[in-house]
Amino acid sequence: MESNNPIIFIDDDDDDQVLFKPLLQKIAPNCPVIFFTDGRQAIEYLRTTHDRPFLIISEVSMNVMNGLELRRQIKEDSQLRMRAIPFIFFTHPVYKHLVEEAYELTIQGFFEKKQTVAELEDQLKAIVAYWSNCLHPNRFMDTDF
Numbered sequence: 298m299e300s301n302n303p304i305i306f307i308d309d310d311d312d313d314q315v316l317f318k319p320l321l322q323k324i325a326p327n328c329p330v331i332f333f334t335d336g337r338q339a340i341e342y343l344r345t346t347h348d349r350p351f352l353i354i355s356e357v358s359m360n361v362m363n364g365l366e367l368r369r370q371i372k373e374d375s376q377l378r379m380r381a382i383p384f385i386f387f388t389h390p391v392y393k394h395l396v397e398e399a400y401e402l403t404i405q406g407f408f409e410k411k412q413t414v415a416e417l418e419d420q421l422k423a424i425v426a427y428w429s430n431c432l433h434p435n436r437f438m439d440t441d442f
Contacts (some may be wrong), residue, residue, distance in 0.1 A: 302328055302351035304425075305342070305382075307367065309334045309359040313410075320418050324425050325351070335359050336367030343377055350382045352428050357388040357395055364388070365395070368402040383428050387420075 302319055308314060314332050319328045328351050333339040343350070355364040362370075368384055371377045386399055389410040396407050406424065411417050423441065 302349050303331045304328045305331050305333070305339060305350050305353045306355075307333045307336060307339045307353070307359070307364065308356040308387075309361075310356070313356070316414070316419075320414070320421055321425075324422050325429075336360075336362030336364060336370070339367055340370050340377075343371070343380075343382075344374070349380070352425070353382055353384045354387050354424070355384070357386055357399070365398055365402065368399065368404060374401055379395070383431075385424060407440070 304325060305320065306314070306317060310316070318330050318332070321328070331342070333342065336355070339353070340362070355367060356366040364386055371384065372384075383405045385406040385408065386404060387408050387410060388395075391407070391409040398431070399407050408420055408424070411420055
């Protein structure tokens with residue numbers, strides 16, 4: 298994993314933010330965790346930052362702009378799409394129609410939040426480990442050939 302590349306976490310539930318921040322800091326200590334409470338804030342950040350986010354983890358159901366609309370806007374924005382930031386939905390409850398719609402938007406994963414902290418930590422470890430080892434366009438520097 299590239300050091301210092303932020304993990305973007307979008308969820309409007311304050312309790313989830315309090316729960317997930319220390320888990321992510323433990324799992325990926327070199328990655329700052331940046332929280333947003335809705336997709337609109339996240340898309341504004343993504344369009345204005347020079348950071349190379351390591352991963353986007355988003356709730357589906359949120360006020361203002363939900364996760365599906367956020368993903369749609371990323372997909373429709375050629376500059377954001379070319380950044381190839383892995384996009385994961387991490388939500389509860391899960392419904393078949395949401396999973397189908399999400400995959401039509403070419404997400405890289407859809408996970409249902411587990412019930413215990415230990416289970417949530419295991420899920421996040423697996424996600425971070427996978428993307429730490431996976432080659433994708435965002436892993437290369439502009440100078441790489």
